[in-house]
Amino acid sequence: MNESNNTEGFILIVWVWKTIIQFLSRISVFDIVRRSISFASWEAKRKYLFVDIWVLAHTLLSVLSIIIMRYSSIGVIKQILFYYGILRVFEIFIYQLKINLLDNYEENATLRSYRRSILLLIHNFMEIIFWFTASYEFLMNWFDVADRSTSLIQAFYMSFVTMTTFGPPNFNIDNNPAMVIIMIQSVLGLFMTVVSIARFISMLPTPKSHVLIENRNDTPLS
Template sequence: MGYFLVDAWVLGNLLFSFLAVVATYYINSCFKIIFWIILTYGVLRVFEIIVYQVNVLFFDRIRAKKNNQKYSIKSVTRTVILLLHNFVEIMLWYSAMMICLLKIGGNFPDNSSIWDFIRANILNVAIFNADEIEQIAGGRNSTIVNLIFFENITGLFMTLLCLARFINLLPPVESEEEM
């Protein structure tokens, strides 16, 4: 039952993050309270994902060892899939946050599509390229620059977490030098 709840939580929040992007894009700018609610939930959810990943990666194993318990996961494949879901969810939350900040500030560009926002934030989190975000935001908006900074840090952190967690799970490859 515990695994089902975790899977449902991850999939539900992934779906909610996508719906948040769509809702923030299409909701009229005069409903600022909705933007503040979505912005707050998005920030909390990104923070929760990072804290949870750090806990799972570093402390669950140590805590189990300290309590003389066996540490195991249900499946490496399941864990990788859930981690990738979290990565995509973070990219979508940053898209929703960006739209919220632009609509709250009254600087929302009417000529950008919903896909422009999603693509710009995926590129920023995955490859640290903020050019499209700056183009959409119309230059150097200080709030958006801070968002870009946190996006880059989050993307770097999640990439390092993925590598740190799963690099040792790759199958060993024989080398000619070893023979």
């Protein structure tokens, strides 16, 4: 028999994670801004435009924060950017969890555009790398690198390698807090890599085949 989403009944583990993710999604600057400007009452096109601007602006901010961490002598600004970067990375992680575990399974779930969805995911992936680059530059004394005069390049390399590979790094870690940061980015890198691959594969266009049985059949199995 076919079963719809409306008849699946109560599933405890789904309810638990849905509750946790919805609660954690409130720990977000975007959520605060969205509530303050009555975002829910906006028309759809305006919402999508606002999200696009938000993502682009934060990608730019993450790049600027790297430069500020390297060349600014104002410690307060560096600390603000460091902690804001932590919050922003957390926000991206929870958002991706929400999208992939909750929103995509809602009834009548739709996308503005497949290409837009992939581009936003790429921006999120790169933004995490940039925020961690800024963090490593800010905390460079926690790491043993060969040449501190090129710490900006070292910080980006550390972030990129930690985010995209799982082998041993070519830098030494001097204390436990630094190890925690590396582990957090490694976990985020694994999660974002899996999400990215799954999203890319699921959104690849499927050409029609001359062999009829090979054409995609969306009819659910009985």
